[in-house]
Amino acid sequence: MKLKQSRLGMKLAEFLELPLDTVIDLPKMIISGNQQLVIENHRGVIEYESSVIRVGTKLGELKITGAGLTLVSVYKEELTVTGKIERVEMVDWR
Amino acid sequence: MWFNRIISFFTGYVEIVARGAQLEKLINLLTGSGLFLWDIKKIAPEVITAKLRNHGFLMIRPFVRKSGTMVKIYRKRGWPCLRRKIIKRKMFWFGAVLTVGTLLYLSTLTLFIKVDGFSGAEREQLIQTLKRAGLKPGTPTKELFREKRRIERDAIIKTPEAVWLGINFKGVVAEVKVVKRKNPPPPSSGCDLIAERDGLITKVAVIRGRAVVKEGDVVARGDLLISGRLSRIDPETGTVVVENIPASGIVEARVWHDLEVIQPKEVWRAHFLNKQNVVYSIRWGNRTRRIWGNVNRLEGERVWERYRKRIFYGRNPDRVVEFIKDVWQAVRWRKTTLSLDEVKWEALREAKAKQIFLKGLVNGIPNQTWIDEGDFIKLIMTFEMTQDIAMLAPTERRINDRSDTGEKN
Numbered sequence: 001m002k003l004k005q006s007r008l009g010m011k012l013a014e015f016l017e018l019p020l021d022t023v024i025d026l027p028k029m030i031i032s033g034n035q036q037l038v039i040e041n042h043r044g045v046i047e048y049e050s051s052v053i054r055v056g057t058k059l060g061e062l063k064i065t066g067a068g069l070t071l072v073s074v075y076k077e078e079l080t081v082t083g084k085i086e087r088v089e090m091v092d093w094r
Numbered sequence: 095m096w097f098n099r100i101i102s103f104f105t106g107y108v109e110i111v112a113r114g115a116q117l118e119k120l121i122n123l124l125t126g127s128g129l130f131l132w133d134i135k136k137i138a139p140e141v142i143t144a145k146l147r148n149h150g151f152l153m154i155r156p157f158v159r160k161s162g163t164m165v166k167i168y169r170k171r172g173w174p175c176l177r178r179k180i181i182k183r184k185m186f187w188f189g190a191v192l193t194v195g196t197l198l199y200l201s202t203l204t205l206f207i208k209v210d211g212f213s214g215a216e217r218e219q220l221i222q223t224l225k226r227a228g229l230k231p232g233t234p235t236k237e238l239f240r241e242k243r244r245i246e247r248d249a250i251i252k253t254p255e256a257v258w259l260g261i262n263f264k265g266v267v268a269e270v271k272v273v274k275r276k277n278p279p280p281p282s283s284g285c286d287l288i289a290e291r292d293g294l295i296t297k298v299a300v301i302r303g304r305a306v307v308k309e310g311d312v313v314a315r316g317d318l319l320i321s322g323r324l325s326r327i328d329p330e331t332g333t334v335v336v337e338n339i340p341a342s343g344i345v346e347a348r349v350w351h352d353l354e355v356i357q358p359k360e361v362w363r364a365h366f367l368n369k370q371n372v373v374y375s376i377r378w379g380n381r382t383r384r385i386w387g388n389v390n391r392l393e394g395e396r397v398w399e400r401y402r403k404r405i406f407y408g409r410n411p412d413r414v415v416e417f418i419k420d421v422w423q424a425v426r427w428r429k430t431t432l433s434l435d436e437v438k439w440e441a442l443r444e445a446k447a448k449q450i451f452l453k454g455l456v457n458g459i460p461n462q463t464w465i466d467e468g469d470f471i472k473l474i475m476t477f478e479m480t481q482d483i484a485m486l487a488p489t490e491r492r493i494n495d496r497s498d499t500g501e502k503n
Contacts, residue, residue, distance in 0.1 A: 044122035050136045071134035071144075073095055076127045080095070 027057035029088070036072075037064060037081045037088065045071070045079070053081055060093035098130060106148040106172035113141050114163030121457075122449070123157040143168060203270045204235045211272035216255055220272065223252045230269075235263050236407055263409070278395045284338025284489035287320040293347030293483050303341030313483075319345045322489045345484040353448055353475040357441040360431050360469065364397055369424035371396075379413045388394045389420075396422045434471075438464070441473040455479050 011018070028040040043056035048071065053064045068084035112120055117140065124131055126486035129150040135143050146154070151167070158165050180186055209217050223246065224230070227248040228241055238245070242261055250259045258273040287303070295311045303320040307313060321478030325334050399421045406415035432440070449460075461476040 005134060010258075044126070044240050045118045048121070048134070048136060048142070071121070073098070073130070073132040074121060075130060076125050076128060 010021045034085045061091040063089040106174040109169040109170045112165045116161045120161040205266040209270045239325040284322045285340040286322045287341045288485045288487045289317045289482040290485040293349040295347045297346040299344040301342040347483045351477045355441045355445045355473045363430045364425035371421045371422040375418045
């Protein structure tokens with residue numbers, strides 16, 4: 001049912017040319033160089049180490065690898081990671 | 095994010111240390127409940143530090159229990175904590191008040207003088223001149239602001255290299271802008287130096303040309319002082335060659351300047367009746383608002399005087415705030431014949447006001463001459479000054495003038 005709703009929402013957003021992250025809560029990532037990563041619409045922190053951070057999203061898991069990673073701020077909807085980001089992987093995304 | 099941090103500083107926050115296997119669960123539970131966590135750092139395996147607002151910390155107990163972690167306050171931060179710490183420190187407050195007081199006091203002074211337009215020795219000389227005129231570091235700006243025009247005038251008189259000088263006060267800096275005098279290039283054709291006015295020569299210094307006058311000579315306006323016509327014998331041909339060169343030099347002379355004041359013997363004077371009307375008002379920029387008193391209370395002949403008290407000196411002199419006291423007094427005008435002493439005193443007072451422009455230029459005490467002209471008394475004050483009276487005049491024109499009048503110089 002949920003899948004159907006999201007597909008319908010996606011089609012509607014495409015038809016109306018609305019941003020997907022606002023209509024169907026798709027995760028939005030903003031990377032500033034290799035220093036900062038802002039993730040919007042996350043579903044919580046799965047793992048937190050100074051070299052790896054795994055964040056849950058609606059579509060799957062986001063794995064951030066690097067050195068000296070810090071969670072600078074964590075809100076319900078937004079999460080900011082700083083440090084030396086080396087790799088951002090989308091694990092098991094639908 | 096910075097906004098949140100500033101708010102957190104004022105509301106107060108704590109630095110917590112959390113230990114346990116499910117630290118991520120704790121983070122998710124706290125953020126899921128709407129709490130704001132920041133600066134989360136992993137300092138050891140299963141140990142993190144994070145920052146949390148004071149009111150948030152009071153709500154975390156169920157989440158800590160649910161996640162099976164242990165949370166401790168590492169440090170209390172923010173304004174409420176800082177206030178508690180410093181409120182008992184008397185010396186700190188004394189120092190703070192002293193520092194703020196000193197800063198406030200220093201901000202009322204002019205501490206630096208910035209000269210724009212002059213450089214090198216000229217700049218140093220101008221700074222010395224300004225210092226003598228009253229503009230020196232450490233002087234209250236308010237005082238300098240009142241004396242601004244006088245300082246500008248004194249400095250421009252004593253700085254012949256400048257053609258214009260203006261002072262602008264910006265905070266603790268007095269910006270002095272000077273426009274340097276640009277002397278015209280020396281004339282290429284022949285020129286003489288002639289007397290600009292009558293005088294008694296005290297000093298002759300020739301740079302180019304031939305001196306025609308010497309010290310002690312009395313000259314009239316237009317007399318030749320330094321000639322630009324030089325004659326020499328050509329060694330090859332043996333003939334006399336006349337050269338016209340631009341004469342240059344300084345010819346100082348004692349000159350006299352007359353200041354005339356005419357004072358009537360009969361004047362109209364106001365005799366004050368015991369009726370006066372006082373109106374108080376406040377002016378703020380261009381707006382004036384009456385506070386107390388009625389303007390149209392007095393009728394008939396009256397004189398008006400205005401007293402001002404500035405209560406706020408802004409940087410813009412047009413935007414000041416001041417109290418104004420207007421006094422209207424009922425008077426009766428009467429024609430009064432003044433005594434001779436009174437007339438003389440009035441004339442001297444007027445002459446004194448006029449001679450302020452000659453301050454610093456006059457030698458000795460001026461000579462006074464009183465002339466009775468019926469209804470008026472005329473005072474002629476003769477000031478003696480020493481000045482350079484040399485003035486450029488083209489040689490060719492002077493030769494033509496001499497040939498027309500038959501003058502031989």
